[in-house]
Amino acid sequence: MLxxxxxxxxxANANNFAIPAFNISDWAMFTGVMDISEExxxxxxxxxxxxxxxxVTTDLIAAIRSRAHRSSVPxxxxxxxxxxxxxxxxxxxxxxxxxxxxxxxKPFDENVALxxxxxxxxxxxxxxxxxxxxxxxxxxxxxxSGAAEIIYTDPADAxxxxxxxxxxxLAIAIGTSHGLYPADKNPELRHDLLEQIKAxxxxxxxxxxxxxxxxxxxxxxxxxxxxxxxxxxxxxxSYHDRMREILGTDxxxxxxxxxxxxxIAAMKVTAAEKIDLFxxxxxxxxx
Numbered sequence: 001m002l003x004x005x006x007x008x009x010x011x012a013n014a015n016n017f018a019i020p021a022f023n024i025s026d027w028a029m030f031t032g033v034m035d036i037s038e039e040x041x042x043x044x045x046x047x048x049x050x051x052x053x054x055x056v057t058t059d060l061i062a063a064i065r066s067r068a069h070r071s072s073v074p075x076x077x078x079x080x081x082x083x084x085x086x087x088x089x090x091x092x093x094x095x096x097x098x099x100x101x102x103x104x105x106k107p108f109d110e111n112v113a114l115x116x117x118x119x120x121x122x123x124x125x126x127x128x129x130x131x132x133x134x135x136x137x138x139x140x141x142x143x144x145s146g147a148a149e150i151i152y153t154d155p156a157d158a159x160x161x162x163x164x165x166x167x168x169x170l171a172i173a174i175g176t177s178h179g180l181y182p183a184d185k186n187p188e189l190r191h192d193l194l195e196q197i198k199a200x201x202x203x204x205x206x207x208x209x210x211x212x213x214x215x216x217x218x219x220x221x222x223x224x225x226x227x228x229x230x231x232x233x234x235x236x237x238s239y240h241d242r243m244r245e246i247l248g249t250d251x252x253x254x255x256x257x258x259x260x261x262x263x264i265a266a267m268k269v270t271a272a273e274k275i276d277l278f279x280x281x282x283x284x285x286x287x
Contacts, residue, residue, distance in 0.1 A: 001075065001287065002068040005098025005128030006168045008043055008076045009204040011286050012227040017279035018207075021045035021078060022271060023232035025052045028256070029239060030064060032264035036271045037073050042280040043287065044073060045098070047230060049080035050087060058094035065095050073284040078130075080230065088118045092127055100130040100171070108157065115165040123166070130228075133161050134173025136208045150175060155196040162201045169204040169228065172197055174221075176209030189217045191224055198225030206230070215277055222278055231274050235267045242266035 012019050024030045024046060037044035046064060048056065061077065068075035078098040079091035091099045101118040103111040115131040122129045134153035153172040162170060174190040174197075198205060204227035207218075218229065243263040246253065253259055275281050 001071055001073065002065060002097060003043075003074045003076045003287070004126060005045070005076045005078060005130065007128075008045065008074050008098075008287075009128070009169055009227050011074075012043070012280075012283075013204040013225075015283065015286055016223070016225075017283055018222040018226050018229050019043050019045050019280055020271070020274045020278055021047040021080070021206075021228050021230045022235055022274075023047045023049060023052065023080060023230065025055055025236070027056075027060065027063070028260045028264055029235070029267065030067075032239075032267050033235075033271060034067060034071060034075070035264075036268040037075075037275065038071060040272060040275045040281045041284040042073060042275045042282070043075070043284055044280075045076045045078050045228060047078045047080040047232075048096075050083060053079070058090070061095040074287045076128075082118075085114065085117055085121070088122065092122060092125060096127070098128045098130065100132070102132045102171075104132040104135050104171075104173075108161075112161060112164050115161075115167060119166045128168040129166075130169045130171060130206055131161065131165055131167040132171040132173075132206075132208075133158055136171075136173055136176055152190060152193060153197060155193070155200045158197050159200045162203060167203070169206055170197075170201060171206040171208050174207070176207060176213060189213065189221055191217075191220055194221060194224045194226065204228060219277055229274070229278055231271075234274070235270050238270040239263050239267040 022033045064077055076098045077096045079096045080100055081102045082088050082100055088099050099122055101115050103114045119129045135151040150173055174193050175188055205225055206228040207226045208230045246259050246262055
C-alpha cells in the first residue's frame, strides 16, 4: 500500500510509535527493507537522499512505487534532506510521496521562506513536507553530514516555524549526529527538550542521526513523541560488512545472486531490531 508521508505519520502520531525511515542506495537494499517490514507487519518509509538519488537515479522510483502498491504494509517514499526548491519539484515529478526540505543551516527567516514555498507546491499535489529546525551534528563526511555544532531546537521557535510554514512533520535537534559515532563520543539526547517541543507543536516529530544511539535513549524518545527515526548507517554497515566477508571467501565470486543474499539477510536483522525498538512491529493493521 502506497501512502503519503502525512497519512503514514499521522497514524504513528495518534498511536505513539515511530516509523523507521530506512535509507536505501540500491535495489537489493530496498527489497530487503520491504521484506522485513512485511515480515514484521510494520509500516515503513523508504528514504533516499540526494547523493543516493544520483546513484540510483529517479528511474528507480517507478519500480519502488510498483512494489509499494503490492505491499501488505503501508509504504511512503521519501526524498531525504532536499537542499533546494528545484530538488523538491524533481522529487514530486519522480513519484516520491513525501519530501524533506532541509534549510536548517540558513537563518530562521530564510528557512521559513524556503520551507513555506515547498509546502505550498507540495500540498497542491497532495504531498507531505518535512522541515528541519536546529542542526544535527556530523560524525563523518558522507551525504547528510550535518553541522559542526549542534544547535538545539528552541520550542518557541518550533511553534512559530510550524505556524508560518505549514509543515506536516518537523525534524528537531535534540542531540543526535549523522553517521557513525567515534569511540570517544557518547551521544546523549535531550529528552526534556523533546517533551517541551512535542507539547508545543503536536505534529509528528522526526529524529535524524538515529544510528549509534543507545536503544534506551531511542525508545524513550519514541515514548515522548518521536514518530519517525531515520536509519542509514546502521543498516548499511550490516549490509556491507557481510558483503566484505562473503567476497573475501572466494575471489572467483562475481554473481550478485551469490554475493548479495547473505548481505541482505544481515541487514534485515539490524532493520528488524529497529522496527521492534521503535514500536512499529505489528502496527500495519492500524491503517
